Amino acid sequence: MVSEAKSAIISKMTLSVGKDPAFATDYDWFLACALAARDRATLRFLEGKRVTASDGKKRVYYLSLEFLIGRQLTDVLSNLSLLDVFRAALEDLGVDYERVRSAEPDAALGNGGLGRLAACFMESMATLGIPAYGYGIRYDHGLFRQVIYDGWQEEYPEDWLSFGTPWEFLRTDVVFNVGFGGSVETYVTPAGITRYTWHPGEVVHAVSYDTPMVGWRGRSVNPLRLWSARAVDPLRLELFNRGDFAGASSDQARAEAISKFLYPSDETPSGQELRLRQEYFFVSASLQDLLSRHRRIYGDLHSLPERAAIQLNDTHPAVAIAEMMRLLLDEHGLPWNEAWAITSATFSYTNHTLLPEALETWPLAVFERLLPRHLQIIYFINNLHLEAAKKAFPEEPELLRSVSIIDERDGRKVRMGQLAFVGSHAINGVSALHTDLMRKTTFRDLNRIYPDRIQNKTNGITFRRWLHQSNPGLTAILKEVCGAEVVDNPEVIERLAAHAGDSALQDRIRAVKLANKTALAKVIAERTGVRVDPAALFDVQIKRMHEYKRQLLNLLETAALYDAIRANPDADWTPRVKIMAGKAAASYVNAKFIIKLANDIAQVVNNDPAVRDLLKVVFLPNYNVSLAEVIIPAADLSEQISTAGMEASGTGNMKLALNGALTIGTLDGANIEIRDNVGNDNIFIFGLTTDEVSYRRERGITAGQAIAASPMLAGVLNAVSGGRFSPDDPGRFVQLIDGLRGADRYMVTDDFDSYYAAQRRVDACWNSGEPWTRSAIINIANMAWFSSDRTIAEYAREIWNVPVDL
Ligand code: NTF
Incomplete structure (x- = not known):
């Protein structure tokens, strides 16, 4: 075993890193070890995908704007039961494992608790053998580096990707168009049905990178699929030829800004348009990807809720409710009621904070400029939702104001929490007290209309x-x-x-x-x-x-x-x-x-x-x-x-x-x-x-x-x-x-x-x-x-309806 590992590491060092081991730095050794470790995870990874498809297993899709992973080498090796082997192999080569391990930069694609929870959950899902995809953004720059100068915090950009990362696979065949802005065309079909086509004013490419997430004892390996933004046309040649080099690549800069950096505040949304672009970008790519997978394997979209559970990690991906409706209605031609039944049976939503200033809202004007068709859909969802509410509580007009997806007070806004709640079959808090407060405060009225939706799933750690x-x-x-x-x-x-x-x-x-x-x-x-x-x-x-x-x-x-x-x-x-x-x-x-x-x-x-x-x-x-x-x-x-x-x-x-x-x-x-x-x-x-x-x-x-x-x-x-x-x-x-x-x-x-x-x-x-x-x-x-294994087993049984043996 040790000699096998040794030759694998040396072979990676020579043929992939391209270095003579005699001159290798700690970082080179890290790369060689990571590549050798990834090889061992990859076969399991591909096998898992095959089996899930052929057995018709339900997949969990965990949508999160943050995955706070940290270093991966020890995690991967230890979960593959190879840590001691690699350590011994390196020792034989005269290299100290501690130094190699420390050469890996942290993947800090998250701010704090919410992002770290997503990382623990990915590990636990793989450990429990749950077929799952994590979906998020491949930020060029993760959470800023903090320097304390004269006692004050200073922020410096973080550079985890500047030398690439050995853990990921670029999927050149998994690229989707994501649109923004433009207009909506309405037309009536010969059968007299009104249909809508969105003509985006701007399109960017979402390119995918998969990082294998290895479960304990290598039981299963799931992909973390992160999207990177690319301009459709990287260069506008007519400007370039005229000598306007900056103008020639301005589309590229605008497109690529989407996956440039992680927004560095938690508990207080930034409210910036770029953030909404990030949210919609990764949501749209992820939903297109999972729908195309479902169609490839099962043919028909009506079976989506039996084969897929989509978990919204806070409201950051909540625009997925509207995007799923758009895809089902406009792209796949389903009638409203069927599309809505599929959507609400597939989605569930986790709330991570009740601080009033942390609840995400978007001014209607911003939303409409960026996502005109989605705003129409949200209005439609809201009308039906408010009708139902009126029927259930005819004596309480006040209630309508609190449950509405559109906030009518000072400046109209789309409320993402209400949207996520209305479009999901299960909503959960993250501790007993928090869930109780959800029922009593922020979501009190929604809970009266949909009394069985809120449940508790106390957090865990791996x-x-x-x-x-x-x-x-x-x-x-x-x-x-x-x-x-x-x-x-x-x-x-x-x-x-x-x-x-x-x-x-x-x-x-x-x-x-x-x-x-x-x-x-x-x-x-x-x-x-x-x-x-x-x-x-x-x-x-x-x-x-x-x-x-x-x-x-x-x-x-x-x-x-x-x-x-x-x-x-x-x-x-x-x-x-x-x-x-x-x-x-x-x-x-x-x-x-x-x-x-x-x-x-x-x-x-x-x-x-x-x-x-x-x-x-x-x-x-x-x-x-x-x-x-x-x-x-x-x-x-x-x-x-x-x-x-x-x-x-x-x-x-x-x-x-x-x-x-x-x-x-x-x-x-x-x-x-x-x-x-x-x-x-x-x-x-x-x-x-x-x-x-x-x-x-x-x-x-x-x-x-x-x-x-x-x-x-x-x-x-x-x-x-x-x-x-x-x-x-x-x-x-x-x-x-x-x-x-x-x-x-x-x-x-x-x-x-x-x-x-x-x-x-x-x-x-x-x-x-x-x-x-x-x-x-x-x-x-x-x-x-x-243990997050306990937490995930509860999600699996009580929200996702996915079998799990724990
Ligand atoms: C955090 N929320 C909460 O503040 C923590 O109490 C909790 O443990 C974690 O989520 C995980 O559930 C956020 O980070 C955010 F962004 F929602 F405010």
Whole structure:
């Protein structure tokens, strides 16, 4: 096996990379290994496609504008059971696998939770043997690279594709035309039926690239099909010949802009026309592709719902509802009722956020200019939908306003959430609380009209990447204590619980954690210059920077703790390292100030000899999947402190608990289900509940009371806004802190005291040593349910109607 791998790698190095192994760089070795690994996935990949077609198996199509994959080499090798073989082969060649692995750039085609969930789901679908296609955009530039300069975030373009990627196959035969703009022609057939033809004013090509997604033990390999935009005519020769070189390629630039870059903000749509072009571009290509596949295999489109399930990952691909109708009506000549029955039986939609500002809408004028025929179809869908609503609730004209796909308030808009809901047979939230809030708030009225549509599918994470690959030390212990089958069946992790009090096991768990923390300490030193003690409590908050996620609450507590230590340096403090990482959308001013505050606090605290090693503060730049893989196994405490009701689920919370971090968190998103699984004694819950948050919001209760009631809070707000951490610019944080003194939309001040108290419970528990490790073990033992295999099995059974054995 090892010698086979060796010759495969050498052969790729020589004949595909074109390098003499003696002169190969780490990146060359990565390419050679990736190509050799891809070969081993490819046969399975082609076989899977053949079998699915010949057996008439139902396919799942996962439409997502984001796939946050990260590096793939270890994932692919490990899922093909080839990791040890390749490592040994490289060693024989005198090459270090770690360096080869690190040479791969992250595929960062996503912003955060939503995109990472899509990547975990692709892996789980392949693992469960579900025939699935992921459809998305092959962005030339993924999420920006974050550099921290003088404490401020700066954004630089990300370049994962500049040298190509060895994982993909270009499909020169799978190219579709995607139209924009133009006009709609109406005509009446001899049979008296009105028909419509769309004449787009502009057409671009969608070219496809397939990346094989390998399931655990290579059970199946599914394609991730990403579309790249190309101009139909790359050069306008008449302009070129006249010497107008820029003009000659302007069509090309306009077309290719579509797949140039990922929009870098989550939770707040950009509202830009280019974004709508991206959405429609990948949706249209994907639907044309899957319809042509269906027709090739089955002939008739009426059987689509039995053979295909299309999942909309949030509203970003929701225009698919209108595009499917257009294709069925205008291109395939189906009557409206049949087209609608096929569409709504095939689509389902996942909602990932209820933040009001995050719900996607498009001004009618923009929509009509870009997609005139789709707007007609949407009007038609809406008329029928409102008729049905009127019939069901004749006494409630108010209801029509809330369920309408067209928002009639200030400036008419198309609401993508309503469109996705109306066109789908199943709509799901991503945690129990979030789904409950969907029913009660945003989709309350739609839920009354279609009471059986909303269901819950609590998120999950793939244990292959987030446990086996990123934490081999812990995985080895689990195999020994729970049995080697643990890597196939996470449920047996539960066996660990019986040994939670075993001091030998506790010592081993602590030793693995310490080794992981030592590795992280090294990364921290390299990237920030700060030296931290691996024996200290590693307190971690890693996620996108957002006010609702309340990094600011964490930082205010840090500032308060710093003062408390200075005031009483000889008390029995718990040495802590506060570790924070995350990107802010480039235009999100407050989030960028919060990054600056983290860095300013770090400057002051880390250079104050009075606190010695009792407190260190670190902001790690450029948070991405690869950095997460180093931080998560090294965390002791997981910060999940969003305002209750605002974090739809969270998935970092699951990764951290699975790796033995205890959670300090609010009763929000999947934190609630984590608490239910690990038990109240093994988690630090604090803060307002969702009901208390809405009570305050309704009554307009603002920060004044909380500040008046808490001298510590008042003190820390004064310190930060008075320039204590920004002596070079004392007024720097006045506005940020004034936001808390005024509306305090995210109730940072209300939760401050309770958070501070919960942190002191954390200290006490940590100082007691043994109970901490016991709790960590109980956390690990009870996280099996959060495997994305479980989540995907639920989607398969309850939404897609696809057989699955789990
Ligand atoms: C995110 N939503 C939510 O904020 C997270 O709570 C959740 O865990 C993930 O989705 C996955 O479901 C988004 O990223 C977005 F874009 F919808 F706002």
